[in-house]
Each structure stands twice: as C-alpha cells, then as structure tokens.
Amino acid sequence: AERRYLKREININNEFKLQITEKEFLRAYAKYGKAIAHIKTMYDYLKKVANGKPFEVEVSVDETESVTTIFEHFFFANELTRLDVEFVSLAPRFVGDFEKGIDYKGDLNLFKSEYRKHLAVINHFGNYKISLHSGSDKFSVYKVIGSIRGAFTHVKTAGTSYLEALRVVAVKNPSLFKEIFNFALGLYETEKKSYHVSADLNKLKKPEEYSDSELVELFSSNDARQVLHVTFGRVLTTKIDSEFLFKDRILNCLKENEETHYEFLYKHFRKHLEPFE
Structure with a gap:
C-alpha cells in the first residue's frame, strides 16, 4: 500500500496536488483500513445476493472523532475503487460541527475552502457525490455550496420532518x-449519548412556564430542537398499559390538521432546496 502513495506526487487536477508524508499515510491506513476491508466484504455480499438486480452503496465516515483530511478522502475513494467497490456517495467528517437538528457551527470560509478540495477529489474519480450526513437544517452550509x-451534494436529512410534525402539535x-x-x-441526558448534540437544559424553562403562543418559538431554539430531536424514539414508542403514551395522539393531531402539516413541511423543505437552485 505504501508504494501507491509515498514518494510520489498525486495529481488531483491541474491546480491541486498532494504530496503525502509517511505519517499522513499511516494515519489514514490506521483510521480507515479495517473499514475499507469491511465495506469490500459487505459490497461483495450485496452483489451476490442482489443477483444482477440494481443496488446502491452509500459510504459514511462522518462520525469519526477527527476531520477527514483531503488525502484521507482520496485514500478512501482510491482504495474502494481499486477493490472494485461501486458507491454513489461518500460522507466525510467535515470541519466544524454538524450537530443534529440545527444549523452548522464553524467557520464558513474554512468550510468553503475545504469543500472545494473535497469536490476536486470527487471530480478526480468522477463517479460519486459528496454526502452531508446530519445534513438537515444546515442552511448556512447550503448557501456556501450553492x-x-x-458543486453538488447529497443531503441526508435526520429527524427534521419529525420536528415539523411537533410544530403542528405545538x-x-x-x-x-x-x-x-x-x-x-x-x-435528554440519557438519550443524547448516541448523538452529536450540545443542548443546554439550563437555557430552557419548564413547559408550564411557556404560554401557548410561545411554544412555536421553541423551534427556533437550538437547545429545544435538540432535546425534541434525540428523544423522538422514546416519545413515539413509550406505552402505558399497552397504549402508546403519545404516538396515537400525535398522529390524530396531524390527521386533523393535515393541511397545516403539509404547509409546514413544504415551507421547511423549500428552505432546504432554494440555496441549490
């Protein structure tokens, strides 16, 4: 593997080249080597069971502790290509924070600079898309990419339509x-453990302290959005005496206010799409 990357210049395009150090190579290999091997195993299995039927593979490395460097992106894509793994998108771990349910946190100028480089790597291979995981509600990033x-991207939404349903209920x-x-x-404190979130409960009042008219404003609060987002599973599945605690009442509210629900969803997803038009 070293021979493929060390002691040579990698031409991404006419303006962008990579010169890889041994440390950078070893870091990429340690960070992604086993994942690449596992993806190859899964891909071969899918290809076998699909038996000629079409299927798509999306690859995600966005939940690593550290940012995906440009070389690491190249390394990952190059190794998968070498192993004849066909994939339609790859989700790197970008600079900044892509937390659940809220806008991007970070330096947008730096994000733009790095995104251009990731885009150059994709254009070098020419057969997959950049994917933004936890990509919903990242409106400032959409404007940058747009x-x-x-530039093009695949946005993986995560729970944002659930929050719009709760907006109807509110x-x-x-x-x-x-x-x-x-x-x-x-x-929240229990459910947040498997999510990348930063809500501060101290910034939120008790529910009874909000007037009815104030409730909709909670959907503009990062803290409230994340509290509601990460607890969706328990909200929708908790039962008391074999009856759902909330699920049926939420669904009934949406059915009774179907046009309002559609209106909220349409407005919200138009806000996602407009920067790319």
Whole structure:
C-alpha cells in the first residue's frame, strides 16, 4: 500500500496536488483500513445476493472523532475503487460541527475552502457525490455550496420532518406538546449519548412556564430542537398499559390538521432546496 502513495506526487487536477508524508499515510491506513476491508466484504455480499438486480452503496465516515483530511478522502475513494467497490456517495467528517437538528457551527470560509478540495477529489474519480450526513437544517452550509460553480451534494436529512410534525402539535394542541416537551426534557441526558448534540437544559424553562403562543418559538431554539430531536424514539414508542403514551395522539393531531402539516413541511423543505437552485 505504501508504494501507491509515498514518494510520489498525486495529481488531483491541474491546480491541486498532494504530496503525502509517511505519517499522513499511516494515519489514514490506521483510521480507515479495517473499514475499507469491511465495506469490500459487505459490497461483495450485496452483489451476490442482489443477483444482477440494481443496488446502491452509500459510504459514511462522518462520525469519526477527527476531520477527514483531503488525502484521507482520496485514500478512501482510491482504495474502494481499486477493490472494485461501486458507491454513489461518500460522507466525510467535515470541519466544524454538524450537530443534529440545527444549523452548522464553524467557520464558513474554512468550510468553503475545504469543500472545494473535497469536490476536486470527487471530480478526480468522477463517479460519486459528496454526502452531508446530519445534513438537515444546515442552511448556512447550503448557501456556501450553492455559491460554488459546479458543486453538488447529497443531503441526508435526520429527524427534521419529525420536528415539523411537533410544530403542528405545538400550534394546534399546546397542552399535548407541553406533555411531550416535559417528557423529552426528562430523557435528554440519557438519550443524547448516541448523538452529536450540545443542548443546554439550563437555557430552557419548564413547559408550564411557556404560554401557548410561545411554544412555536421553541423551534427556533437550538437547545429545544435538540432535546425534541434525540428523544423522538422514546416519545413515539413509550406505552402505558399497552397504549402508546403519545404516538396515537400525535398522529390524530396531524390527521386533523393535515393541511397545516403539509404547509409546514413544504415551507421547511423549500428552505432546504432554494440555496441549490
């Protein structure tokens, strides 16, 4: 593997070249080597069981502790290509923070600079897309990508439509929403452990301290959005005496206010798409 990367210049395009140190190579190999081997094993299995039927493979390395460097992106894509793994998208770990349910946190100028380099790597191979995981609600990032000529991306949304459903509940059935919010506040510290979030409960009041008209404003609060986001599983599955605690009441509220639900969803997803048009 060393011979493929060390003591040579890698031409990404006419303007962008990589000169790899031994440390950079060893770091990439240690960080991604086993993952690449596992992806190859899974890909071969999928190809076998698909038996000629079409399928797509998306690759994600966005939940690593450290940022995916440009060389690491190249290394990952190059090794998968060498192993004849066909994939439609790759999600790097970008600079900055892509937390659940809220906008991007970080230096947008640095993100733009790094995104251009990642885009150059993709254009070098020419057969897959950059993917933004936890990509919903990253409106500032969409504007950056939309401003880059020839840029394209795959956005993986995560829970954002669930929050829009709860927005309907907050507007149309405030008492139910306060129950849900109170339940979510009590679960947040436990449920957040498997998510990349930073909500501070000290910045939120008790549900009963909000007026009904104030509830919808919680969907503009990063802290409230993340509390509601990471507790969705427990909210929708918790039962008391074989009856769902919230699920059926939420669904009934959405059915009774179907047009409002559609209106909220349309407005929210248009906000996601407009920067790319």
